[in-house]
Amino acid sequence: MxxxxxxxxxxxxxxxxxxxxxxxxxxxxxLKTLPLGTAYAVWTGIGAVGTAILGIYLFDESREVLRFVCIGLIVAGIVGLKLVTPDSH
Structure with missing residues (x-):
């Protein structure tokens, strides 16, 4: 934007x-296969990670190691939510 x-x-x-x-x-x-809470959390998490990475790449934002660790924690949370959420079929 x-x-x-x-x-x-x-x-x-x-x-x-x-x-x-x-x-x-x-x-x-x-939402066809995931509960609303999980789908929304994954959606916002992907958006947050994508925005942070694009900020680093396009706008020369901070490349501190701790920033990448935090991005990794968001990704781990996304993966964890998906792993513990059964498909709603």
Whole structure:
């Protein structure tokens, strides 16, 4: 969203909206097999990790080891939630 400059730049805005729509569609798709709490936690966790990694890559944000450890903890939480959540079929 930073590249959209307040949604005043066309193509970054288009790609941002496409990403947002795809994200919600994928969340809805995951709700077919996961309980709401798990699906939402995984969805937000993936978003947080993706945002942190893109911030490091695109905007030269901090690359401190502790930052990567924290990102790893979020990923571990996502994996853990998925492993302990039975499919709702």
């Amino acid at each position: 930073k590249y959209t400059d307040g949604f005043s730049r066309l193509w970054p805005s288009v790609w941002t909206v496409i990403g947002m729509v795809a994200s919600v569609v994928l969340l809805g798709w995951s």
